[in-house]
Amino acid sequence: MDPTPFVEVISQLRTEFKNRFGDFRAYKEEFRLFVAPFDIDVSEVPTWFQMEAIELQCSEELKAKFSSCSLFNFYKNVIVPSGQFPSLIDNALQVVSMFGSTYRCEQLFSKMKFSKSQLRSQLTDNHLNDILFLSSSVLKPDLDSLCSDRRHIVSNVPIKSKE
Structure with missing residues (x-):
């Protein structure tokens, strides 16, 4: 069996994969901050995030919550409501919105x-x-108002009286 057609297809797939997902390499640092904020080396993160990273990593309570729930729930239920880490929140929103x-x-x-x-x-x-x-669509029809504007057709069937 000649492997040439398979080599060509795999080569095309690699090229397509590189074209579609090459931009993600540029966001490697942001992904790392989002996924593992407690495991990063503070000296290697951007200066805009260093103070927040230090505060975050010093909190044993936040570490415990991070390890006890899912990543999404950690941000949704712990970090965002606290409003304590605006740069971390901005980074998380940017990363999550990439996949929406x-x-x-x-x-x-x-x-x-x-x-x-x-x-x-x-x-x-x-x-x-x-x-x-x-x-x-996220639009929901207002059926009550649509029905109230219409004239209802009355049936021609006579109503039986109770005698």
Whole structure:
């Protein structure tokens, strides 16, 4: 079997991977500050973060909370409400926001896959666009006001009286 086609495909994948994720190397320090704020060497972090890093690493209470909960919950429930570490909070928000758009895209593709299942194979592209738009929209219709503006049709079926 000739490995040439596989070598070419793998080479293309490496190039594509490098192009898509090459920017992440530029944010290596920010990722490290976000993921392991207690394990960093204070002398190696940017000067804007050194004082906060010293205060953070000196707090045994925060170390215990960091090791007892998930990374996301540590920032959400401990660091952000305290307001004590604004540079750490800014860094965390920047890092977390980098992946928010990826999550939304994955969520939309999952909805599309569900909508285009074998049970709904009759969907046209226009119908799929409408379904995806509705399922990904954060707008909620005010059904009460929409219904109150309409005149209701009364049935012509006579009502039986109780005699």
